[in-house]
Amino acid sequence: MVLVDLSADRRREQSATGLLNAAEQDRAARLILPGAGREFVLCRAALRALLCSALDCDNADLTFRTETHGKPYALVRGRVAPVSFNVSHSGDHGLIAIAPHGRVGVDIETHDWAFDLPAGLLSVFSVRERGDFAETRDDARWRQRFYRYWTLKESLIKGVGLGFAMNTTRFDLPSALRRGEADGVFRFHHQPTANWHLATFGNRAFTAAVAIDYSGRGMSPHESGPSPRTHRRRFSRLPAGPRALGPVTRPRVVRHPHLTPDP
């Protein structure tokens, strides 16, 4: 996993824009809300750099499509790439997870203590999860719990690829995570062989979560998935040219087994 610095920096945005293809640049220009274009450009450029490194391909050969419910996947020279990834961004913080197989979903939320979080938002949680909030009186703890539950649920539904086409009230987060532990395993009732490894992390500025399912590769329910590792990247030296992913600008992806593509 890689954290991406999305804070405003005109030179970096210009460099990043140069990495995007025409369709992506058009999309960035269409985005309405303040900061949305910058977040998209910097995150997509970082994703391109990481995928080019993981797949050993040229940036110009990399394109993206989306599944029915909007989850993106990568193609290299028109062929679906053997890699799984997911991206989330919020304010100045971006998060990218890349795995060589399986399914992965991430979510990151920048803490905004001024952002009104009405209790009605709890309607996205299960009855049991809503009960946890009833026991949380302190406002700061209530918000922390909200961000944690929200990012965990969203990472799961993004990992599955259905997004909010899934009814998030119909499943409970693992009790370990609801008690405050940093990770746990989740299984959908209708898909008990899929083991979703969930992890939550963050700091004072943001809360984030990742959901990874490796069960498609035959992992037994007793095998634990890898601990998600996070690296912070500013991508301050993104190349200006669409193919110029030379060694100086190549992101230093830490190559543990789950970031290395299959041969």
Place this chain on the structure above:
Amino acid sequence: MASVEDRLVTLLRDNLLPEETEIDLDADVSDWGATSLSILKFYQLLNSAFDIEIPSEEFCEIRTLRGLIERIDSELA
């Protein structure tokens, strides 16, 4: 009484989009660049303002404001 379109645009400008935003009823709502949390909040406001209950699974399938207006109209009919 204001039309559904007028009420929806006011709700958007008051709660999600910048005041000066030119509203295109046929533009893809993903072009707003809103976060999921902002969208969820808007979804709650929408249901409350129109006193309707569009299921979230259906709401997230709606791609344009025109589609949303039609959906609200059908709820109110």
